Amino acid sequence: LPELPDVEVFRRYLNATSLHQKVQAVHVKHSRVLKGLTRRTLQKRLSSRELEKTARHGKHLFVKVTGNGWLRLHFGMSGFLRYYKNRSRQPEHVRLRLDFSNGYCLAYDNQRLLGQIGWVPRPEKFIKDENLGPDALEDLDFEKFRQLLSGRKASIKSALMDQNAIAGIGNIYSDEILFQAKIHPKAAAKNLVKSKLKTLYEALHQVLQEAIECRADPEKFPGHFLVSHRGEGKRCPRCGGSIKKIKLAGRSGYVCPGCQKPPD
DNA sequence: GGTCATGTTGACTA
DNA sequence: TTAGTCAACATGAC
Numbered sequence: 001l002p003e004l005p006d007v008e009v010f011r012r013y014l015n016a017t018s019l020h021q022k023v024q025a026v027h028v029k030h031s032r033v034l035k036g037l038t039r040r041t042l043q044k045r046l047s048s049r050e051l052e053k054t055a056r057h058g059k060h061l062f063v064k065v066t067g068n069g070w071l072r073l074h075f076g077m078s079g080f081l082r083y084y085k086n087r088s089r090q091p092e093h094v095r096l097r098l099d100f101s102n103g104y105c106l107a108y109d110n111q112r113l114l115g116q117i118g119w120v121p122r123p124e125k126f127i128k129d130e131n132l133g134p135d136a137l138e139d140l141d142f143e144k145f146r147q148l149l150s151g152r153k154a155s156i157k158s159a160l161m162d163q164n165a166i167a168g169i170g171n172i173y174s175d176e177i178l179f180q181a182k183i184h185p186k187a188a189a190k191n192l193v194k195s196k197l198k199t200l201y202e203a204l205h206q207v208l209q210e211a212i213e214c215r216a217d218p219e220k221f222p223g224h225f226l227v228s229h230r231g232e233g234k235r236c237p238r239c240g241g242s243i244k245k246i247k248l249a250g251r252s253g254y255v256c257p258g259c260q261k262p263p264d
Numbered sequence: 265g266g267t268c269a270t271g272t273t274g275a276c277t278a
Numbered sequence: 279t280t281a282g283t284c285a286a287c288a289t290g291a292c
Contacts, residue, residue, distance in 0.1 A: 111289080113286080170272075
């Protein structure tokens with residue numbers, strides 16, 4: 001689930017619930033998710049401080065801690081945040097929990113343990129060190145987009161999902177963007193003519209933006225989205241044709257062969 | 265009850 | 279530079 005729109009929704013959720021309150025206790029329930037820091041270090045860096053503001057780059061959520069650096073949250077293949085007071089609202093796979101002085105707490109749930117909790121002095125440093133591409137929504141104009149994809153021999157789907165090219169797009173949203181742009185996932189990036197690239201760029205923005213407006217909740221997505229039809233043999237929401245499953249770079253993707261013409 | 269697939273990334277190989 | 283495979287992990291579907 002957690003691609004750019006989902007993480008953006010988490011960010012807004014954290015902003016609306018958890019800022020400017022004293023962290024009274026830090027519970028690390030599973031240290032496997034910690035990357036490059038120990039339980040004790042994390043506790044020390046958070047205890048008695050406040051969450052001040054947030055930032056997002058691609059699928060990474062950064063949380064500024066007053067008078068200190070930034071907490072980095074990545075959600076892996078399964079993960080979300082929940083703010084609650086009552087134990088009955090506590091999710092099942094809490095890996096980190098911050099208890100605030102107002103009696104509420106913020107939980108980071110990560111069932112499959114493929115997420116990461118890290119610490120960085122500044123988000124910019126992390127982005128640079130990891131060689132992340134520009135954020136797909138915030139930091140990508142058409143010229144940059146064209147530049148990043150031009151000359152790439154890889155399939156357009158792989159290129160869209162490459163976090164070092166563009167940050168934030170995963171398997172689900174790359175399928176969705178390509179479906180909306182009527183481009184086949186296996187088309188080579190470098191073979192897309194400028195007008196196609198423009199269509200793709202606009203679809204990218206539209207899809208991510210709309211998904212965020214729907215709070216990244218598939219049930220609220222507009223009817224013309226592919227997501228809920230993502231399955232072998234399901235009906236294309238545009239032409240009614242049969243959706244096909246394809247394999248690409250070890251991932252499975254879904255296409256409408258009628259709307260998305262295969263490359264020659 | 266085994267096998268397979270699943271939205272993540274990263275390491276490795278060719 | 280790129281694609282393919284595997285591994286990390288937990289869980290549900292078949």
